[in-house]
Every structure is written in C-alpha cells, then in structure tokens.
Amino acid sequence: MRRLLDVPAPAKLNLFLHITGRRADGYHLLQSIFMLVDWCDHLHFERRADGAISREDLTPGHLPTEDLSVRAARALQQATGCAHGVHIGLEKRLPAEAGMGGGSSDAATTLLALNRLWGLGLKRSQLAAIGLQLGADVPFFIGGRNAWVEGVGEQLTPVALSPTRFLVVKPPTGASTQRIFGSPELKRDTKTATIQGFAANDSREGAVIDLQKVLAFGHNDLQPVAQALCPDVGHCIRWLDSHGLQGRMTGSGTAVFAQLPQAVDLTDAPGDWMVRECGNMDAHPLLDWCTD
Template structure:
C-alpha cells in the first residue's frame, strides 16, 4: 500500500517515484548520430521509490541519505534534477533530499529517471515555481530520455528516441515482475552488431483498437527487440523467463533489462524463486499520483 504524501510549507514527505514497464519495445531505425529510433508503450506500475524533501533557504542541494563522508557521483539524477531546476528558474532556494530506494537498478524499469521526474515535480511545488508540465518535461529531457514520460504522468505510446509521447489508455492489469541479481548493460545491448534495428513500425491506432477489443491479449502485442541480445549479455534473464514459463506465465523483458514481467495469474505459486531474485506483484496505474501537481 502506498503512503499518502505529507505536505507542509517546508516539507514534502512520502513522494512516490513509480517504475514503468515496456509493454513492447521495437527498434525501427537508427539516426545518423547513432541514436536508435524506437516504438514502445510505457506503462506506470505501483512499485515505487519514495523521496522526502525539506526546504533550505541557503540554496544548497543535499542528498542526506548518502553515506557520511562520501561525495555523490556527478551522475546522481536526483541532485542533477534539483540543480537543473535551479538553473532554469534562477531559484535561490535549496533542499535536503532523502531517497528510499526500492526499485532495482539496471532493471529497465526507469527507476533513476522516475526519481529525477518526481524531484522536478516536488521541488516545483515546494519552491512555488509554478512551471507547467511541458516546461518541466523540457528540463527533464536534458537529464534522460525517459524523464519526460514520468513528468507527463500518463501511460504513453513512445516514438523517436523516447521523447515523442502520446497518451494511451490501457486496461487495468496485474503483473509479476522478476529481477535477477545481475543487471544488463544498456550500452552493450544497443551497441551490439546483432541487434535487430529494422522492425516494421506499428501503428498507434492498431494498438489502441487491440487494447479496446482484446484487453486480455494486449500484453502480448509485438516483442522486445532488445531481449535476445540482453539474454546473451545476462543469461539470468533467460532463467527468469523460463521459471515463469514453467508456471504457465508468458514473460518478456522490460526496457533493456534485466527485469522481466508477465501478466499475473492469482493462483500461481512464486514461493520457489531462487535466492537473490526480486519478485513483486504489481498493478498498473492510469496516471502518475503526482500528475495533479502541475498544469500543461
């Protein structure tokens, strides 16, 4: 059960940062600059990180959950998101930020991007900046291609390099998500010489019609073009898929892995998961719980 956000003039607590699953993921081409052109449907689920924000008047941004004496890496997306918002607006306020990390890393579930998006949404509110959702998404794109999706806050048909988003309605569903201990290198997967990059483009209207007419089958739409390469890089992905298959569940990888998911059948026994695997039953959300926090 998700805990309600607690809001005061100087604090925001229990701010959720939900994960996403890729219903499918097709690579339909490649730009001259090397970026891959994709089609996908991103779906919000109720597996979340949680963030807490406390207002500072001195402009400093502190991740107070970091180990004492350590310096946060430059790629820390929460700190970068806060600093990018300050730079874009000239805001002189700061924040102490605590991140309770529950989402696995290197899973293909967008955890870091979601943390950055929730930071933008929360500090826009705490600092009373009143930026629109479009303005926040523009800042978010400088942090990562998935950040605008989480700022947008709705399940979406995704194209381009991930920046072209069209809201799409999905039937409610429950899913078992499995993450093995090892992760998959996104760079290695996209850089593979055997990656399929010429899948025939799908049509949004066709997907939407299938979702309406055959809601139970929509989770089988298309494929994940990254999966075969990722399985070679991280064999445990194959182990997860085989484990779920033996239980009668049809699984596929999400994003660039290494998490996999399958529509959940309630009677399925998951108690024999190997040690170290994270196994969670999730529901999808129609919209981000923070969507009402800004307009546009």
C-alpha cells in the same frame, strides 16, 4: 510550505520495445508502450534557505553522490535562478539496471516536487524540457500518463489501459545498455506499427489500448542480445514459463515481467531474485501537481 514527505516515484514497464531504425547520429528509433506500475521509490524533501542541495540515503545502498534526484534539483535551480535549496531523503525501493526507469522517475518526482516546494509555477512542458536533459524517460514520468512512445522516446501519445496485475522478476545481475544497443546482433528493422492497430477507438488522445492484443503482438528487440550478455534473463523467463506465465524483458535492463492472470506460488524463486507483484496505474500520483 517547508516539507514534502513520502512523495512517490513509480516505475514503468515497457509492454513491448521495437527498434524500427537508426538515425544518422546513432540514436535508435523505437516504438513502445510505457506503462506506470505501483512499485515506487519514495522521496522526502525539506526546503533549505542556504541554496545547498543535499541528499540522504534512507535505504543505504550504493547510490552515486550526484544521482538523478540531485542532478534534477541542480538543473531546476540553474534553469530558474531559484535561490532555495533542498535536502532530499531517498528511499530506494526500485532495483537498479532493471529497465524500469527508476532513476528517471526519481528525477521527474524531484522536478515536480521542487516546482511546488519552491513555488516556481512552471508548466508541465517546461519541466519536461528540463527533464529531457537528464534522460530520455524523464518527460514520460512528468507527463504522468501511460503512453504510446515513438521516435527516440520523445514522441508520447497518452493511452488508457485496463487494470491488470503483473509479476516482475529482477535477477541480481545487470546488463550494459551501451553494449546492448551497440551490438551488431541487435535487430534494428522491426516493422512499424500504428496506435490504431491496438486501440478500441481511433482517437489519438486518450486512445484505449487492447492490452491482450499488445502482449500477443509485441516483443523486446533488446532481449536476445541481453540474454547473451546476461544469461540470468533467460533463467527468469524459463522460471516464469514453468509457472505458465509468458515473460519478456522490460526496457534495456534485466527485469522480466509477465501478466498475472492467477495467483502463483513464488516459493521456489531463487533467494537472490527480487520478485514483486504489481498493478498498472491510470496516472502518475503527482499528475495534478503541475498544469499543462
């Protein structure tokens, strides 16, 4: 095998994001549900015999030379001593600074794809350990399941969610994650919840989550600070509200989402917004590319 083409890297939405505390080292403790959606970047991989790692932007933008897909390939080489290289073609469809995990998903897809392309045979836990060095969200995408998330994002419990459609809106402006988490106005003491409070059964592995209950209960603690830093977040939420949809921010970016119970006329959305209808996914498309 020399090539893997059109390999997806799906985005995620945070159904809620609660900050429940802060550790002595400054890292924030959180609770969330990470949900995979069918809005994806696409990557193409061609094995190189010379050990070099190169990347081509198939949708030219402003990607850094050492983006997360390149860094993931280098990290896998270093961890395994692999002599192979790779040429990566990246079709960047997910917006930057959206809070949807686009870069982390690209890194996870790169690790999963190169594990196969280079014939390394690493297990999921080994890839996740390498991925964690690249970003806190990378192990979630390698895990491949929607998850109840705790700790600083490293504690993942797979959950099942019913099929649902969502509308995602991303204004052109972004917000600094560092400024949001560093703000003295950020609420850091939201009461902790339990997975059993939302599950239709008490099994931890594969618990079935009541999506309506989650959306009615949860919120994003980062949203008030982000709206103060980036008023466009509030504009997006008000636009969704004008269409009868309850919006909230996902992650620490400026994308806003809402459950979509019916078709919505989107023609009045500002022309510089990205507006996308998405569906949630049961599992990552590459789930079977790696063993546990």
